[in-house]
Amino acid sequence: MNNIHPLDPRKSQSGEIDAILRNLMGIQGVSAAAIVDSDGFVTHIQRDSEINTDAIGASVQVVFGAAARAAQHVGHHVTNMVICENAEGFILSTPVEAGFMLALVTQRDALLGRVRFELKETIPVLKKLFSNYLNH
Amino acid sequence: MHWFQSQLAALNRLADQYARAQRPSASNIVNVSENMRLKRAEFIDAVQALVNQVGKIKGISSCAAYHDGLILARSADVSAIDAFGATVQESARAAQQGAALLGLGDVEQIVIVGTKNKLAMLNVGPLVLCISCRKEINLAAALQRNIAPP
Numbered sequence: 001m002n003n004i005h006p007l008d009p010r011k012s013q014s015g016e017i018d019a020i021l022r023n024l025m026g027i028q029g030v031s032a033a034a035i036v037d038s039d040g041f042v043t044h045i046q047r048d049s050e051i052n053t054d055a056i057g058a059s060v061q062v063v064f065g066a067a068a069r070a071a072q073h074v075g076h077h078v079t080n081m082v083i084c085e086n087a088e089g090f091i092l093s094t095p096v097e098a099g100f101m102l103a104l105v106t107q108r109d110a111l112l113g114r115v116r117f118e119l120k121e122t123i124p125v126l127k128k129l130f131s132n133y134l135n136h
Numbered sequence: 137m138h139w140f141q142s143q144l145a146a147l148n149r150l151a152d153q154y155a156r157a158q159r160p161s162a163s164n165i166v167n168v169s170e171n172m173r174l175k176r177a178e179f180i181d182a183v184q185a186l187v188n189q190v191g192k193i194k195g196i197s198s199c200a201a202y203h204d205g206l207i208l209a210r211s212a213d214v215s216a217i218d219a220f221g222a223t224v225q226e227s228a229r230a231a232q233q234g235a236a237l238l239g240l241g242d243v244e245q246i247v248i249v250g251t252k253n254k255l256a257m258l259n260v261g262p263l264v265l266c267i268s269c270r271k272e273i274n275l276a277a278a279l280q281r282n283i284a285p286p
Binding site: 116 | 158165166168169170172173176177180201202203204205206207208209210221262
């Protein structure tokens with residue numbers, strides 16, 4: 001447990017967001033974990049190789065936006081997660097708070113259920129961290 | 137209690153601890169988040185360890201764990217991962233409906249026996265553990281054998 005009580009809560013919340021991303025990177029096959037803002041800019045990222053952060057940020061927002069519109073067209077209402085299955089892996093994106101998104105890039109050998117489970121369990125905490133972070 | 141039962145009981149304890157960590161709390165969100173991550177990692181690591189150990193038992197063809205029909209952990213030799221996942225989902229739905237009709241309570245395990253192979257599905261917290269073997273194998277007896285830790 002974290003027994004240190006920092007003077008700046010934003011700093012500790014940002015540190016915990018980084019810790020969550022590092023934890024997601026520990027899952028087999030995950031090669032990048034990023035928080036993307038509503039404009040497609042990457043605000044936090046953990047990655048195991050050089051990756052074009054601008055491209056990830058912009059494409060995640062575009063793909064999620066398109067999927068969310070498609071869901072509305074067929075009466076599915078709110079979109080909770082978008083999974084892109086590609087030849088060499090998956091990209092998973094899920095909304096956090098105030099337009100921020102959590103995006104994960106994986107290799108083909110990632111276990112989809114493991115990554116999705118971790119993402120689904122992580123989101124409620126990330127939402128709380130972000131609402132605290134944005135309100136301070 | 138034999139080896140596999142004690143392993144399942146330990147997994148269920150870890151699943152309960154994780155579920156307790158998820159309950160709303162007045163504590164600092166940073167500490168809550170860290171505690172949840174640690175408890176989740178403990179549970180998932182234990183699931184992967186059990187899947188690996190069961191997969192190595194003589195007579196067991198494969199072992200895997202699923203969440204919502206998607207693969208979460210698997211032993212080295214699992215093939216037809218998606219077919220397993222689809223079977224888990226379909227079987228769980230049918231079993232839950234049957235259990236509700238008959239007042240059986242929550243479904244704990246489902247076993248499908250074919251002419252060649254059989255498949256056991258066991259609920260552990262939010263996951264389903266799948267174990268497959270040849271039809272002739274006595275699954276309960278095979279899982280009683282205590283094997284060395286990895």
